[in-house]
Amino acid sequence: MRILLVEDDALLGDGVKAGLKQAGFAVDWTQDGQAAKLALETEEYALVVLDLGLPKLSGTDLLTWLRGRALKVPVLILTARDTVADRIAGLNAGADDYLIKPFDLDELIARINALLRRSAGQITLTLQHGDITLTPSTHEVKKNGQAIDLSAREFSLLHELLLHTGRVQSREQLEQHLYGWGEEVESNSVEVHVHHLRKKLGTTLIRTLRGVGYVIDKETT
Numbered sequence: 748m749r750i751l752l753v754e755d756d757a758l759l760g761d762g763v764k765a766g767l768k769q770a771g772f773a774v775d776w777t778q779d780g781q782a783a784k785l786a787l788e789t790e791e792y793a794l795v796v797l798d799l800g801l802p803k804l805s806g807t808d809l810l811t812w813l814r815g816r817a818l819k820v821p822v823l824i825l826t827a828r829d830t831v832a833d834r835i836a837g838l839n840a841g842a843d844d845y846l847i848k849p850f851d852l853d854e855l856i857a858r859i860n861a862l863l864r865r866s867a868g869q870i871t872l873t874l875q876h877g878d879i880t881l882t883p884s885t886h887e888v889k890k891n892g893q894a895i896d897l898s899a900r901e902f903s904l905l906h907e908l909l910l911h912t913g914r915v916q917s918r919e920q921l922e923q924h925l926y927g928w929g930e931e932v933e934s935n936s937v938e939v940h941v942h943h944l945r946k947k948l949g950t951t952l953i954r955t956l957r958g959v960g961y962v963i964d965k966e967t968t
């Protein structure tokens with residue numbers, strides 16, 4: 748899952764980026780509204796964490812532009828405690844949720860996971876496929892009830908495929924979800940992660956369509 752973080756406060760931005768990476772997200776961080784706009788025009792994100800008070804282009808203006816282009820990416824806004832009017836303007840401009848500064852990193856991650864579930868049409872807290880379950884909030888994967896140890900990127904890859912069962916995703920699309928800017932992408936990384944996931948979870952879960960991409964098939968009931 749790739750997240751765009753837009754925050755001009757260097758200390759806060761740095762802390763949030765580190766926290767989100769720790770939670771297994773790929774994070775691109777921009778410090779002004781214009782740079783965020785450029786990023787949204789060129790990259791695909793699962794979610795945007797958006798500060799409202801930004802240089803060059805305000806968070807509210809960025810949001811208005813985003814929704815004007817019918818981009819459906821979920822947006823969580825960050826606002827200062829004393830700016831109720833800003834918060835209302837942000838929600839009216841199309842934000843999906845908000846947090847008031849200062850906030851707890853765990854709460855941010857919980858709200859991000861809730862928004863991601865909602866945007867994928869998932870209402871349950873745990874994704875299930877056959878004997879495999881994945882719980883984003885606790886970062887847990889189980890097979891037949893047994894906890895399986897996955898790396899952050901293996902978890903992200905499995906999460907992305909489970910959120911969109913039946914949809915074939917190319918290697919490039921999956922890389923987009925796994926890596927932020929400036930992160931070295933090894934040429935065969937997706938193949939390697941898929942290989943590890945198959946070893947840990949069984950060979951039939953992820954299907955390769957040669958030359959096209961990867962898919963976890965929808966379950967037949």
Ligand code: CA
Binds near residue numbers: 754755756798800
């Ligand atoms: Ca700010």
